[in-house]
Amino acid sequence: MTTRGFHLGRRFAVFFLALFALALLPQRSRAQTELVVTNYGGSFEEGWRKSVVEPFERTHPDIKIKLVQKLVFESMALMRAQKDDVKIDVFMMDEVGAAQAAAEDLVQPISVKTVPHLADLYPVFRVPGDSFAKFMFDASVIAYNTQQVSPAPQSYKDFWDAKYSGRIAINNLDSATGLSFFLMLLKTEGATMDNTNPAFAAMKKLKPAIVTFPEQHAQLAQLFTQGDIVMAPWTSDRTLLLASKGLPIAFVIPKEGGIIQEGGLVIAKGTRKLQAALLYVNFALSVEAQAANAKFTFLSPTNAKVALDPQTAAKIPNGLKAIKALTHPDWKKANELRPQWIDRWNREVTQ
Amino acid sequence: MQSWPAKPPRSLAPWALLAPNLLLLLLCLAGPLLLLGRVSLMGYEAGHGMIPVWQLSNYSKFFFDPFYRAILWGTFLLGAEVTALCLLLGFPLAFALSRARGLKRAILYFCILMPLLTSTVVRTFGWMILLGNNGFINHTLLRFHLIASPLRLMYNVTGVIIALGEVLLPFMVLSIDTSLLNINPSYYEAARNLGARGPRIFFRITLPHALPGIVSGCVLVFTGTLSAFVTPTLIAGARIKVMSTIIYQQAMALLDWPFGSAIAFTLLLAILILFAATLHFSERRRAS
Numbered sequence: 001m002t003t004r005g006f007h008l009g010r011r012f013a014v015f016f017l018a019l020f021a022l023a024l025l026p027q028r029s030r031a032q033t034e035l036v037v038t039n040y041g042g043s044f045e046e047g048w049r050k051s052v053v054e055p056f057e058r059t060h061p062d063i064k065i066k067l068v069q070k071l072v073f074e075s076m077a078l079m080r081a082q083k084d085d086v087k088i089d090v091f092m093m094d095e096v097g098a099a100q101a102a103a104e105d106l107v108q109p110i111s112v113k114t115v116p117h118l119a120d121l122y123p124v125f126r127v128p129g130d131s132f133a134k135f136m137f138d139a140s141v142i143a144y145n146t147q148q149v150s151p152a153p154q155s156y157k158d159f160w161d162a163k164y165s166g167r168i169a170i171n172n173l174d175s176a177t178g179l180s181f182f183l184m185l186l187k188t189e190g191a192t193m194d195n196t197n198p199a200f201a202a203m204k205k206l207k208p209a210i211v212t213f214p215e216q217h218a219q220l221a222q223l224f225t226q227g228d229i230v231m232a233p234w235t236s237d238r239t240l241l242l243a244s245k246g247l248p249i250a251f252v253i254p255k256e257g258g259i260i261q262e263g264g265l266v267i268a269k270g271t272r273k274l275q276a277a278l279l280y281v282n283f284a285l286s287v288e289a290q291a292a293n294a295k296f297t298f299l300s301p302t303n304a305k306v307a308l309d310p311q312t313a314a315k316i317p318n319g320l321k322a323i324k325a326l327t328h329p330d331w332k333k334a335n336e337l338r339p340q341w342i343d344r345w346n347r348e349v350t351q
Numbered sequence: 352m353q354s355w356p357a358k359p360p361r362s363l364a365p366w367a368l369l370a371p372n373l374l375l376l377l378l379c380l381a382g383p384l385l386l387l388g389r390v391s392l393m394g395y396e397a398g399h400g401m402i403p404v405w406q407l408s409n410y411s412k413f414f415f416d417p418f419y420r421a422i423l424w425g426t427f428l429l430g431a432e433v434t435a436l437c438l439l440l441g442f443p444l445a446f447a448l449s450r451a452r453g454l455k456r457a458i459l460y461f462c463i464l465m466p467l468l469t470s471t472v473v474r475t476f477g478w479m480i481l482l483g484n485n486g487f488i489n490h491t492l493l494r495f496h497l498i499a500s501p502l503r504l505m506y507n508v509t510g511v512i513i514a515l516g517e518v519l520l521p522f523m524v525l526s527i528d529t530s531l532l533n534i535n536p537s538y539y540e541a542a543r544n545l546g547a548r549g550p551r552i553f554f555r556i557t558l559p560h561a562l563p564g565i566v567s568g569c570v571l572v573f574t575g576t577l578s579a580f581v582t583p584t585l586i587a588g589a590r591i592k593v594m595s596t597i598i599y600q601q602a603m604a605l606l607d608w609p610f611g612s613a614i615a616f617t618l619l620l621a622i623l624i625l626f627a628a629t630l631h632f633s634e635r636r637r638a639s
Contacts, residue, residue: 073603080400080606100606104400172589174604211484212506213589222476227485228505339397339605346600347418350589 034064035276037090041069042218043241047297055292056283063276071216072097072176079106079268089271090280094176095134095331098264102131108267114278117285117303124323125262125302132264135284136237136299139317139326140180140259141251143234143242145224153231155254156181156188160202165209169223169232172213173338173345177220180259181233182341183329188256193333196341203349213350224249235261236317240298253317253326260326263299294318384619391612401609409613419597419614423621426593429508429515429583430576436516437572438565441523445564446557448524449531463525466518475585478514479505482586510586518582519575523568530564531557566633574622594618 039048045067053065068088070078075091079101082088093101101107109131112119118126118133125134142153149164159168171178182199185191189198211229214220217238223229224242236258239251265284267277283289290301294308300318301308308318317326391409394402413419448459466474481487482504489501504510534556542552580595589596594614601611 071603073606076606077603077608174589174600212587215584215589219585219588222479226480226483228483336397339607342600342605346589346592346597350592351418 032062032064033273033276034066035090035273035280036066036068036088037092037280038068038070038075038088039092040071044297045069047293047299051292051296052284052289055288056280059283060276060279063279065280076100079266080104082268083270086268086270086272089268089273089277091266091268093132093264093266095262095264096176096179096335098127098132098266099331100335101266102127102129106269107131108269108271108274108277110267110278110281115282115285117282120287120303120305121285122302122304122320122323124328127264132266133281133285134262134264134302135281135290136263136293137302137317137323138235138237138261138263138298138300139253139322140177140184140261141234141236141239141253143220143224143232143239143249143251145227145230146248146250148227148230152250152252153254154252156184156233156256158254159209159231160206162209164231166211167228167230168209169211169214169220169229170203170206171220171233172215172350173342175215176261177217177234178213178215179334179338180235180261182345183259183327183334184233184256187327193330193337196344200344200348203345207349236300237298240315244298257325257327258317260323260328262302387612388616390608391610391616393609395607395609397605397607409610410617412610413613413617422592422594422597423617425591426577426595426618427621429511429593430573432508432512433515433519433576434569434572436512437520437523438569440516441520441568442527442561442565444520445524445527445531445561448528463521467521471518471581472585474518475514475582478510478517478582478586482510482513505586506588506590508587508591511583511591514582514586515576515579519572522571522575526568526571527561527564530561534560562636563633566629570626570629573625577618577622 039045049067053067057063057065070088070091072093075093076097078088079091083106091101098107109129110118110133111130115130115133118130121134125137127134142156142158144153146152148167158164159170171181173179173182185199185202186193186196189202191198211223212219214223214232217234220232220234220238221242223232225247234251236251236253239249243249265281267274267281271277285303287303287306290299290303290306291308293299294301294306294312294316298312298316300316300322304320306318308316313319317323390401392405392407394404394406394408396402444463448456448463451459469477479486483489484501484503484505486505488504489498492498493501504513538556538560539552542556547555577593578595579593580599583591583593584596584599594617598611598614598618601607601614605611
């Protein structure tokens with residue numbers, strides 16, 4: 001019995017050793033760079049994989065992309081934490097997060113020399129010192145259920161219409177969608193970043209009509225899908241993504257306008273794979289990647305040379321005219337005042 | 352009197368056995384906690400980052416503000432409500448489980464463990480589908496004209512209590528089950544021989560012996576509720592604020608790690624004090 005047990009044990013040991021060696025083998029034989037990059041996850045990731053990751057890996061077989069899912073502010077927290085030992089090389093963040101990362105000196109600036117496609121962007125999408133690359137934009141919109149809301153909403157004031165009481169959601173102010181709505185509300189109510197009182201007064205009036213204050217895109221999708229809400233502030237790309245799943249949902253950019261929300265790629269300062277990171281960012285700015293992103297995930301291109309197919313062009317905000325029509329807020333100021341607004345919002349609106 | 356040799360010579364064996372665990376705790380718990388404590392004493396300026404100073408202002412900001420104090424009490428209240436629900440539902444279940452034998456017990460055991468077999472996010476989305484205004488429960492009740500308008504089960508504290516109660520129930524049931532199984536059956540026979548009846552047996556034998564299980568079950572459910580994050584966020588949204596959601600808001604959305612750490616530390620201390628008191632109380636009950 002004992003000898004048999006011994007043999008069995010030894011056989012197992014050999015087996016596991018072989019397995020272990022096998023696991024090591026392919027990594028040794030292929031000298032590949034593994035570039036770790038973040039993205040927003042979910043349906044976004046499916047599109048990003050098809051439009052950017054797979055074509056990029058085909059063009060650069062020596063680079064392997066590892067996609068991890070991180071939300072904007074999680075990314076920011078991670079950048080801080082990994083400052084001395086970079087594990088994730090490229091982060092996907094919105095303007096607010098990226099500007100914060102740049103202010104904390106956590107980013108590796110780029111240039112037309114290192115990322116040639118930067119030169120193809122609409123000038124409005126270049127940031128001071130090229131601290132990061134804007135690879136897409138979308139618009140803050142009003143998303144609505146086309147069967148339940150007719151005629152289509154025209155103004156942010158429509159949220160105050162008693163017809164929709166108990167059938168609307170407003171994103172919480174600590175999310176990007178919530179912040180854009182709040183900035184538009186300032187405009188609608190004749191308030192300013194320095195005097196937000198009229199906006200808070202309006203929100204207090206709206207409070208009882210609001211089903212919930214979601215924080216994530218998935219929650220809004222769920223609310224629309226289940227029919228718990230018929231109207232909510234959202235973004236152009238996420239609305240179209242949900243509509244593409246067959247839901248009767250559409251968006252309008254109301255007469256007060258919409259906020260332009262930009263997505264940026266940020267290279268972490270101190271990355272050990274700078275060359276691969278630069279290639280990746282450059283690829284994400286290319287005409288082919290942006291056209292594919294527009295088609296699959298409805299991200300509006302920042303590259304001026306992208307020619308969209310007519311079907312996509314009719315759906316998403318695009319082109320210089322559309323970009324100019326959207327509001328470009330003073331993000332720096334909004335960022336500095338945001339904690340104050342959120343604190344007041346916590347006490348007066350969601351309480 | 353002792354039949355075996357007096358005290359064994361002092362040995363390092365117990366320490367050697369404890370060492371791996373202690374090392375792990377020291378590395379993965381005490382270390383990060385110290386770090387958290389340090390950060391909670393730092394300053395923060397929006398748009399610039401953390402300022403490495405030593406100060407208590409994050410704690411005073413929390414305790415002198417009735418808004419945050421209310422959230423702390425609200426969190427404890429939620430913990431108490433979920434614990435009460437689990438105790439109410441869990442005790443009879445544990446009683447039945449402790450009486451069941453063989454296959455019946457195995458099946459019951461599995462059913463009780465079931466909520467723990469799904470991931471939090473999936474389970475919570477499941478509850479959202481059931482509890483929504485147009486969800487399964489309301490839809491069914493409306494269909495059979497049992498209610499006139501949808502019950503508000505989502506986006507308020509009711510939904511959170513239901514969803515957390517479901518997932519934390521196993522901890523209560525299994526804790527109580529363990530202590531019920533430890534009751535020597537001859538106690539019951541003796542009680543019956545002496546003429547005691549159902550309620551008297553329950554209050555004099557079952558309940559006192561189940562008490563350690565009830566206490567540990569309550570402690571597990573209570574802490575589980577206090578540390579729950581996904582469920583309150585998804586089910587209640589921003590309307591219901593608990594400690595975990597405001598810690599997340601400070602740390603992740605506002606990037607104010609110092610204040611977030613201070614809130615986290617406050618919660619930790621509050622739980623420790625509560626536990627120390629509970630354990631002290633239950634140990635004394637047992638001793639007397």
